Amino acid sequence: MNTLRKLFRTRTNILVGGLIVGLMSLIALFAPFLAPYHPIDDANLMFAQEPPSRQFFFGTDSQGRDILSRIIYGARISLSVGLISQGLNSLIGIILGLTAGFFGRWWDDLVMGLTNIMLSVPSLIFALAIVALLGPGLMNVFMALGFTNWSYSCRITRSQVLSARSLEYVQAARALGYGRFRLMFTQILPNILGPIMVIGTLGVAGAILLEASLSFLGLGVQPPTPSWGSMLSQARDQLFTAPWVSIFPGVAIFLTVLGLNLLGDGLRDALDPYTTRTRR
């Protein structure tokens, strides 16, 4: 009974998470067809701070731009930041983790030392330090987030490599005379991708939240580019006059991150044999 429930829960997590993420991706892809107005050019001060209506479903902001259209275009920014910067993180983490676990010795010590240092710096603080150096802007956000969170992928890759290294299929490949890099990339890596994917999915969620925070602080994606975080950064001053400005971009961030987290959790539960164990 419990196993069944667990399976169902895992499935619903993946299903609901996947649905939300898929929907957001479609919105991002087809933004120009879905958005009723242009996110930047259709500013009309005649319609500034209009409440939600049939003409503007989510209302308009202080410059008279349609919030719905800006959210639809904002999906492109959030998802690309999430995917690209987490892609960079995964790449760095996988390469360092694979080589550290495989070669061991001084290289392992060095990589793990660096990983521990990175883990000891809160990621928002590290991202802020990089932005302080590079200045704000979309490209710099990619950089700031792409170099901040690789330590998680690195650690999980390394530990997986360590346990896979002594397994029979790796030994067999070694006996067949496979070279080190062939062994690492064609034998070990494909077999440990599961946990790396889980960390990656959760990492995309984390990167989207971080981008939103940076943009909210005014240090990320700069206006007039429609980013969910930067849309909220002016919302506080309009809380009395136009509360809808604060609501909808946040819903978009929340749903996207929730979808990714559910997907990541579901994948982890599905991949981990221990979680299906019943209690009592």
Added chain:
Amino acid sequence: MLAYAIRRTLQFIPTILGVTLIVFLLLNVLPGNAALTALAESDRGLDPKYVESMKQLWGLDKPLHLRYADYMLKLVQGDLGKSFLRRDPVNRLVVERIGPSLRLAVAAMLIALCLGIPLGFFSALKQGSWLDTASMIGAVSGVSMPQFWLGLLLMYLMAVSLPLLPTSGYGDGSVRHLLLPAFTLGVSYMALLARTTRAAVVEILSADYIRTARAKGLAELFINRKHVLRNALILVLTTAGLQFGALMGNTVVVEKLFSWPGVGSLLVDSIFQRDIPVTQGCVLLLIFSFLIINLAVDILYALIDPRIEYR
């Protein structure tokens, strides 16, 4: 035990050195050289001789390794340098911000502990009940919610539509001003703690010693209190301790939203003003507090849990 604490503290030194080196390199060396850029921007069109003398004044004319030695020497003495902008020692600027930041972080952590642990504990005891489902949905949502958005919503609810609490600011530092930012900051940690507690309790419930306790006829209530809660707390307190460190880092956004005069808002302001020594000081302070809390948690953990060997 003492030996363990000392060894653990010694292991901490390379991490500190690594962190200070990375922060130094980031803010001083990489292309762009933030300090020089700031100088070039603020002194645009000025006499190159003046720029040269400014460089000398701030020690920017020296080679890199000497600057690093200089910076480390001062850091060891607890000197964070001088602000470019205000010519005040960074120490003074930072010190007056620590109090408010700490108040906020401690209050948020207390809210998270007092709500998160009982929530996780009871959901684990009543697995599959409506409480379990609701609190786990709440936990996933709490982790996925951007803090500043939650803050905006709470601000709208509690300060604008029902004017019960002040919207923002430190005010006289009273609890009334503290409540909204602390709750905003605490919610995602509460969610994490609830999840951790639930997982820990579920695991402990299937342990052999719990079955033994049941078999010898102990009352459920007694088992839950004496065996389950105590063992779960060891696990949960570690997470809680580590999260307190991360909390210090995450105060930045909440402080900015609620105009809270803490280290985080000083950090953001200094980035806007390109005041590198202040940025560096805030970053180091936040990272150090995170590291020191982690160290303290590690040592405390060894004290609480008799199963850890102090070798």
